[in-house]
Amino acid sequence: MADPARARRLAVRIREVVASTLERGVKDPRLGMVTVTDVRLTPDLVDATVFYTVYGDETARQASAQALESARGLLRSQVGRATGxxxxxxxxxxxDRLPDDAQHLEKLISVARERDAxxxxxxxxxRPAGDDDPYRRPRPAAGEVDELSEVDELSEVDEYGGTARQEG
Known part of the structure; x- marks a missing residue:
């Protein structure tokens, strides 16, 4: 297993070499506007996964994928020469699906903002339906007894913490 810092440096170098070779060295007409976004290496530095995006529609993506597959040997030899x-x-x-997913999330967020607005x-x-406060009761007059306060006076707490009505 290689040092993680070395693996990161090698991944960055591979990304640079692949990007520059795609720009200058690969003359395949199927290759569209390809951007190398990331390179990840296995811990033993034997396999590298190159993530890329393509500007365009699905047919441009498929054509660029075919062009990358056909240029794999050339790209690997350039990586070998450049990295040593x-x-x-x-x-x-x-x-790389990340830009597409980010664009989809941006659309969803804009729809949510429109709905919030x-x-x-x-x-x-x-205005609220019904009264302003449906739970508000009128206060009893000076001589009247409130029904709830009457119930409170009739109940007492038993030894178990519950309430029991007094027999009167």
Whole structure:
């Protein structure tokens, strides 16, 4: 197992080499606007997974994936020359879904904000249904006894903490 710092440095170097080789060295017409977003290495530095994004629709993504697969040998040899490691890692290309997922989340957040704004607009002039306070009771007059206070006077706490009515 390699040192994690060394693996990170090697991953950064592989990302730079693959990106520059794709820009200058690969002349495949199927290759669209590809951006190498990340490279991850296995702990033994034998396998490298290259994450990439493609600007365009699904057909551009598929064509670029085919172009990357056909240029895998060239890219691996360039990585081997540039890094100087004993064993050049094999390259596996994976389309990075993170930007697409982030864009989808942005759309969902904007829809939620629109709904919140609509509800705030509706709520601004809204009045509660019924009375302002449906639980408010009128106070008893000076000589009247409230029903609840009458029940409180008739009940007492028994030895178990419960209430029992007094027999009167």
């Amino acid at each position: 490691v004993k064993v050049t890692p094999t390259l596996t290309f994976v389309h 609509y509800l705030a607009e509706v709520r601004r002039d809204a």
